Amino acid sequence: xxxxxxxxxxxxxxxxxxxxxxxxxxxxxxxxxxxxxxxxxxxxxxxxxxxxxxxxxxxxxxxxxxxxxxxxxxxxxxxxxxxxxxxxxxxxxxxxxxxxxxxxxxxxxxxxxxxxxxxxxxxxxxxxxxxxxxxxxxxxxxxxxxxxxxxxxxxxxxxxxxxxxxxxxxxxxxxxxxxxxxxxxxxxxxxxxxxxxxxxxxxxxxxxxxxxxxxxxxxxxxxxxxxxxxxxxxxxxxxx
Amino acid sequence: xxxxxxxxxxxxxxxxxxxxxxxxxxxxxxxxxxxxxxxxxxxxxxxxxxxxxxxxxxxxxxxxxxxxxxxxxxxxxxxxxxxxxxxxxxxxxxxxxxxxxxxxxxxxxxxxxxxxxxxxxxxxxxxxxxxxxxxxxxxxxxxxxxxxxxxxxxxxxxxxxxxxxxxxxxxxxxxxxxxxxxxxxxxxxxxxxxxxx
Numbered sequence: 001x002x003x004x005x006x007x008x009x010x011x012x013x014x015x016x017x018x019x020x021x022x023x024x025x026x027x028x029x030x031x032x033x034x035x036x037x038x039x040x041x042x043x044x045x046x047x048x049x050x051x052x053x054x055x056x057x058x059x060x061x062x063x064x065x066x067x068x069x070x071x072x073x074x075x076x077x078x079x080x081x082x083x084x085x086x087x088x089x090x091x092x093x094x095x096x097x098x099x100x101x102x103x104x105x106x107x108x109x110x111x112x113x114x115x116x117x118x119x120x121x122x123x124x125x126x127x128x129x130x131x132x133x134x135x136x137x138x139x140x141x142x143x144x145x146x147x148x149x150x151x152x153x154x155x156x157x158x159x160x161x162x163x164x165x166x167x168x169x170x171x172x173x174x175x176x177x178x179x180x181x182x183x184x185x186x187x188x189x190x191x192x193x194x195x196x197x198x199x200x201x202x203x204x205x206x207x208x209x210x211x212x213x214x215x216x217x218x219x220x221x222x223x224x225x226x227x228x229x230x231x232x233x234x235x236x237x238x239x240x
Numbered sequence: 241x242x243x244x245x246x247x248x249x250x251x252x253x254x255x256x257x258x259x260x261x262x263x264x265x266x267x268x269x270x271x272x273x274x275x276x277x278x279x280x281x282x283x284x285x286x287x288x289x290x291x292x293x294x295x296x297x298x299x300x301x302x303x304x305x306x307x308x309x310x311x312x313x314x315x316x317x318x319x320x321x322x323x324x325x326x327x328x329x330x331x332x333x334x335x336x337x338x339x340x341x342x343x344x345x346x347x348x349x350x351x352x353x354x355x356x357x358x359x360x361x362x363x364x365x366x367x368x369x370x371x372x373x374x375x376x377x378x379x380x381x382x383x384x385x386x387x388x389x390x391x392x393x394x395x396x397x398x399x400x401x402x403x404x405x406x407x408x409x410x411x412x413x414x415x416x417x418x419x420x421x422x423x424x425x426x427x428x429x430x431x432x433x434x435x436x437x
Contacts, residue, residue: 060346108358112350115353115357115422124330126325127278
């Protein structure tokens with residue numbers, strides 16, 4: 001069966017292979033992060049994300065990149081002198097222990113592969129959704145790409161207005177969620193996506209509002225609808 | 241309901257006595273599985289059909305033989321029986337439903353899930369000890385997809401949260417119970433896949 005997600009691969013001087021392997025090896029100290037140009041890895045990731053975006057994989061890769069940056073930062077910072085030398089006991093059985101742990105990991109990796117095969121098969125079997133429970137109408141006719149494109153448009157508009165004064169006011173997701181719900185409650189027929197953001201607002205405000213919106217959709221409190229490919233995305237409160 | 245059903249399409253002529261009731265019972269099982277969508281236990285089927293459990297199991301086996309000539313299949317999943325489309329028609333069904341999106345789990349998430357499934361109840365620490373990397377993100381995603389659930393806390397230092405698999409986990413992988421997990425250390429996948437077919 002075809003492996004569906006291969007994950008991000010890295011190709012920089014000093015390392016070539018899957019990103020998660022790099023994280024694992026760096027974690028185990030088997031790869032010297034100081035010699036790996038993480039900026040290149042990040043650039044590569046960004047270039048690829050621009051090309052095609054699988055949100056699942058991209059988020060995972062982002063998380064791993066962050067872990068790498070954290071590890072490298074720790075590595076580069078000057079360390080306090082070690083309080084006392086590490087106990088020498090048991091050093092002789094270290095390779096043995098490592099081998100043991102690696103074998104254990106391999107077992108689970110194989111088990112994961114077995115689960116992948118089952119997943120592949122089960123995803124080819126469709127079960128009728130129970131009556132009266134529409135499959136997932138929270139995003140009607142709207143793809144993730146559509147939402148992102150709409151988001152980009154709003155963000156670009158904000159960048160053009162950059163000259164507007166910057167207010168150092170904290171914007172919180174919880175507040176924006178409340179504000180969105182309030183706006184939707186006032187408009188039972190729905191609110192157009194772009195109208196959620198107002199005219200002269202900061203990029204932070206837009207990003208936080210967008211996050212708040214995504215959370216509301218995930219929590220089944222807001223429904224997004226789009227009549228056709230280029231028509232505006234309409235948002236409405238879910239009335240349960 | 242049964243009167244209407246009988247009047248609608250009379251079943252093929254059948255032999256006298258006990259055997260005659262099998263296709264009829266099977267028809268009832270199939271009807272219930274169709275409207276249920278998800279898995280239905282043999283007990284529930286028996287109750288609805290006024291038959292005993294053994295007869296229901298027999299009827300399911302009868303259906304499983306016959307579904308080879310239809311586009312459907314009956315799987316034993318999560319302690320019940322479930323009617324679904326046969327995998328060989330997946331492309332056509334996907335095309336019809338316009339669902340291109342595959343929600344397959346990432347490799348890291350699958351590894352995390354495997355450790356939790358085989359070791360349950362397991363903590364974040366158990367997972368990370370095997371994988372050698374932090375796995376918070378995967379655990380969050382798996383909780384969100386309801387493939388794992390919180391199962392209390394381990395009574396040790398820090399009282400770490402324990403995780404185990406859910407009923408949805410069984411349905412997601414087409415397993416009847418946890419004993420059907422592919423055996424560790426060996427490649428038992430093919431056996432399982434054959435059994436599923």
